[in-house]
Amino acid sequence: MPVRVFSEDEKKEIREKLLSVGFPMLQEYGLVHMSIPKIAAAAGIGTGTFYRFFKSKEEYIYQLIVYRREMLLSKVITEDIRNGKRKLSKDEVRHVIELLIDRQNSVYANLSLTDKAKLFEYVDAFSPDIEKERQILEALFKYMDHPKETIDLPVLFNLIKILTISSQARNELHPQGYDRTMKLLVDLILNLIYD
Secondary structure, three states, rough: OOOOOHHHHHHHHHHHHHHHHHHHHHHHHHHHHHOHHHHHHHOOHHHHHHHHOOOOOHHHHHHHHHHHHHHHHHHHHOOHHHHHOOOOHHHHHHHHHHHOOOOOOOOOHHHHHHHHHHHHHHOOOHHHHHHHHHHHHHHOOOOEOOOOOOOOOOHHHHHHHHHHHHHHHHHHOOOHHHHHHHHHHHHHHHHOOOO
């Protein structure tokens, strides 16, 4: 059977469909039970077509994280901020950080520690990479109102990871102190960013 050749517009549309169905499926099934046939069916394509866009479910999840991050940031970084008319306030930056642990918005918050370990094993992009992380945050820093001139980036990156890992291990933490603990971690992150 001949392989269908997709136009660039069709490729973009299929990729968008695949990524748009991923987050609700992750929330419903979790990574383990979120199969490639389920993802493909939800996007209205065949399983073989899925593999023309992503090598594995793990690579797909990585791309889903990137897709969701860009989508969330586009909601937070509004037109007036992009045009330089104003900067993100400290409270808005707090909101961005809190989105990392919000199960309704964040891929990370819907992954278990076991899921994350599997992703680390199969996708190199999950390995700690200070330069890549620096580029991501520096893109955000330019929209922020008066961040510190010098920020201890390795510590900042580690605290952000501790925050997301804590959200993934929520069931292992004391529920009576969970919200206060997360608020303290967010406060620590903000203290590193602002004077």
